[in-house]
Amino acid sequence: MSEAWMGFSDAELERALVDLGQHLSYPSAPELSRTVRAHLEQHPRRGHRLRALLIRRAVIFPTLAALAILASVLALSPDARSAVASWFHFAGIAIKSGSSPPGPLGHNLNLGRRVSPGEAQKRVPFHILTPTLPGLGTPDEIYVGPPPFRGRVSLIYRARRGLPRASTTGAGLLITEMQSRFFVGKTVPPGTTVVPVEINGDQGVWLAGRPHFLYYFSEQGTLLRDTIRLAGNVLAWDHGNVTLRLEGHISEEQAVEIARSMEAGTAH
Amino acid sequence: MGSRPLDDVELVERAKHGDVAAYEQLVCRYQEIAFRTAYVTTRDAEAAKDAAQSGFIKAYYALNRFRSGTPFRPWLLKIVANEARNQARSASRRTGRELQLAEGRPRDDAAPSPEEAALAALNREALLRAVNALDANARQVIAYRYFLDLSEAEMADALDCRRGTVKSRLSRAVGRLRETLAGDTSELVDERVHHE
Numbered sequence: 001m002s003e004a005w006m007g008f009s010d011a012e013l014e015r016a017l018v019d020l021g022q023h024l025s026y027p028s029a030p031e032l033s034r035t036v037r038a039h040l041e042q043h044p045r046r047g048h049r050l051r052a053l054l055i056r057r058a059v060i061f062p063t064l065a066a067l068a069i070l071a072s073v074l075a076l077s078p079d080a081r082s083a084v085a086s087w088f089h090f091a092g093i094a095i096k097s098g099s100s101p102p103g104p105l106g107h108n109l110n111l112g113r114r115v116s117p118g119e120a121q122k123r124v125p126f127h128i129l130t131p132t133l134p135g136l137g138t139p140d141e142i143y144v145g146p147p148p149f150r151g152r153v154s155l156i157y158r159a160r161r162g163l164p165r166a167s168t169t170g171a172g173l174l175i176t177e178m179q180s181r182f183f184v185g186k187t188v189p190p191g192t193t194v195v196p197v198e199i200n201g202d203q204g205v206w207l208a209g210r211p212h213f214l215y216y217f218s219e220q221g222t223l224l225r226d227t228i229r230l231a232g233n234v235l236a237w238d239h240g241n242v243t244l245r246l247e248g249h250i251s252e253e254q255a256v257e258i259a260r261s262m263e264a265g266t267a268h
Numbered sequence: 269m270g271s272r273p274l275d276d277v278e279l280v281e282r283a284k285h286g287d288v289a290a291y292e293q294l295v296c297r298y299q300e301i302a303f304r305t306a307y308v309t310t311r312d313a314e315a316a317k318d319a320a321q322s323g324f325i326k327a328y329y330a331l332n333r334f335r336s337g338t339p340f341r342p343w344l345l346k347i348v349a350n351e352a353r354n355q356a357r358s359a360s361r362r363t364g365r366e367l368q369l370a371e372g373r374p375r376d377d378a379a380p381s382p383e384e385a386a387l388a389a390l391n392r393e394a395l396l397r398a399v400n401a402l403d404a405n406a407r408q409v410i411a412y413r414y415f416l417d418l419s420e421a422e423m424a425d426a427l428d429c430r431r432g433t434v435k436s437r438l439s440r441a442v443g444r445l446r447e448t449l450a451g452d453t454s455e456l457v458d459e460r461v462h463h464e
Contacts, residue, residue, distance in 0.1 A: 013445070014442075016395055017395065017410060017414035019388075019392070019412075020396055020399070020415070021414050021417075023369050023392055024368070024369060024415060026303075026304055026369035027313035030303065030320075031299070031314060032302075032320060033292045033296045033299065034292075036321060036328075037288050037292045037295070040328055041324055044286060044288075045332075053458075112278070128428070
């Protein structure tokens, strides 16, 4: 056979290559236009920003909602004010008012593939942080995210004393870590409160109330929407180029305490 | 919007003025070729998707540098190809899955007998194995030219080289492919024996 190839003229080889191209299997091309459009609408080119704002009537209500929340948090304290102001500035205000996520939360957590602690660390390009709070122990399960959350690690802790069971799963605490350039915002249904917090020098936010989504920018600039799995409260913060979030039916103090205890090491 | 589909030039002009809906149409039009262009480099669907998506986003922000009236596709593919190279270089990305043959495709009309069809399939497998064994640059040139049917100008843009260089790179790549094919003897013979 290889001799046959040797005898092929350039033209024959070219024909064979064209034929090969017609028999190749490509993964089906993803639908990109909506995501790209969503990104561009949120981040218009300079000079088009005001226009985009005026054109997109849909943005006005969410913006009002964001401002209302901002106003309510600004009333809290000067510290809260400055933290929230800078956080929102950093995030570029991508808060959208929205309805609750559809479907039963936690029915299928869709966290990706279950892996061992060692494998989890091999599969992500950042150091996985795990809580070192005494009594919390080690994660019961670890998952590495499915596309498009390839670099996402999820640590699940079974419900136990101090970690009430989520209504839809047996999990008490879910920690998610993902390399993302920005932590952008979240949907804020009525009844959700937003409070700025500080985790070992990193800015974060405590979200208490009803279920919601979080928005991330992946390293490639892709806007990703991730669902809150446990339908509880959420603490989210950026640490370096990694966004961390902690969710469960726990108090702000508990969440912050767990978050502050998180250190790089093995997830064992 | 009228019923007549707008051409690229019109859509680009509108997008330049901030019309995101017009740009969305361009994305719809070229997302498949953008994705495939990225895929032959990354050989990983997720990485290719990310490359295509971020290529589209970057192209939009760079529209003010795009010369009106020139073809949009090569310009876009250049950006996407560059993103794909970055993806493939990124240590965090798991690339290197191989291009694969489609399964269950109807037999070629050109193959008159089952034996010849089987031989053609065997040839394709061997050729693909050789293509997959090439280094990324050579594989890219071959894939752009023969698999994606990019024009010479588009290849020059996507490979970020001069038009004159495209031909020499292609000829070098085909030469390497021949060498690889020549080195594939034993496996091929085995397969052939097995098939016979």
